[in-house]
Amino acid sequence: MDETTNTVYVLNGPNLNLLGLREPEIYGSDTLDSIAGMLEDRARDHDLEIDMRQTNHEGMLVDWLHEAMANKARAVLLNAGAYTHTSIALLDAIRAITIPVIEVHLSDPKSREDFRHRSYVGMAAAKTVEGHGAKSYLIALDAVAAGEV
Numbered sequence: 001m002d003e004t005t006n007t008v009y010v011l012n013g014p015n016l017n018l019l020g021l022r023e024p025e026i027y028g029s030d031t032l033d034s035i036a037g038m039l040e041d042r043a044r045d046h047d048l049e050i051d052m053r054q055t056n057h058e059g060m061l062v063d064w065l066h067e068a069m070a071n072k073a074r075a076v077l078l079n080a081g082a083y084t085h086t087s088i089a090l091l092d093a094i095r096a097i098t099i100p101v102i103e104v105h106l107s108d109p110k111s112r113e114d115f116r117h118r119s120y121v122g123m124a125a126a127k128t129v130e131g132h133g134a135k136s137y138l139i140a141l142d143a144v145a146a147g148e149v
Contacts, residue, residue, distance in 0.1 A: 003072065004072045004073065004074045004099070005049075005071065005072050005073060005074060006047060006048050006049050006074055007048070007049045007050075007051050007071065007073045007074060008043065008048050008049070008050055008051070008073060008074050008075050008076070008077060008141060008144055009051045009052075009053070009064065009067075009068040009073050009075075009076045009077070010036075010039060010050055010051065010052040010053070010076075010077045010079075010137065011053055011054075011055075011061055011064050011065070011068075011076060011077070011078045011079070011080075012032060012052070012053065012054040012055075012079045012081070013054075013055065013056070013058075013061055013078075013079060013080040013081035013082070013083045013084075014055075014056040014057075014081045014082055014083065015056070015081055015082070016032055016054050016079060016081055017032060017054050017056070019031050019032045019035070019106075020032075020034070030133065030134040032052075032054055034134070035134050035137055036050070036052045038134060038137070038138060039052065039137055039138065039141060042138050042141050042142070043141060046141070046142075046144075046145035048074065048141070048144070048145060050141075051073070058083050058087055058089060058090070059089070061078075061080060061083065061087075061090060061093075062089055062090065062093045065078075065090075065093040065094065065096075065097055065101070066093065066096075066097065068097065068099060069097040069098055069099050072099075073099055074099070074144060075099055075100045075101070075102060075126075075144040075149055076097075076099060076100070076101045076102070077101075077102050077104050077137060077140045077141065077144075078090075078094075078101050078102065078103055078104060078121060078125070079103075079104040079105060079106070079137075080103070080121050083121075084103070084105070084109070084119050084120065084121045084122070085109075085118055085119060085120065086120070087120055087121070088120055090120060090121055091120040091121065091123055091124050094121065094124035094125060095124045100126040100127075100144075100149035101121075101124065101125045101126060102125060102126060102127045102128070102129060102140040102143060102144070102149060103119065103121045103122050103125040103127070103128040103129070103130075104128075104129050104130070104136050104137055104140050105128075105129070105130035105131065105136060106130075106131075106132075106133050106134065106136055107130070107131060108130050108131030109130060110130075126149040127140070127143055127148065127149050129143070
C-alpha cells in the first residue's frame, strides 16, 4: 500500500452543526468548533493533522470518504449522525475505500430508540466509539495514533 499522510479526516453528518444547541441533554454542550479545537490540540500531540468537515448532505459524505482515500489520509473519524442508521450508500463507500474508518457517536445509540440500534456505518467501520460525549472523538483519534486501526 502507498505511504499514507498524517491527515485524519473528521467527517460529520446532518444536524451536527447544531451541537451545543440541539438536545444538550443527549449530545452535550460542546459545539462542533470546540470539538475541532480539542481534536487539533490532541492531533499535535500525536504529530497528526485534522481535516474536519460537516455537511447535512449524504452524497457529500460519500464524496469526502472517496477524497480521503485519494489523498491517502491516515484514517477517517465519521460521525454520520442519522445517516448511520439509514445509509447503505455510506456502508458501500466505507467498504470501497482502503483506509480505516472509525464510527463516532456522542451518545450511545443502543440506549436510545430502537431504530438507532442498527448501524450501517458500523457494519463496515474498523472500530466504533460511542457514548463518551465529545471525548468520543478524542478516543477515536487516540486509537488512530496508537495504530489500533
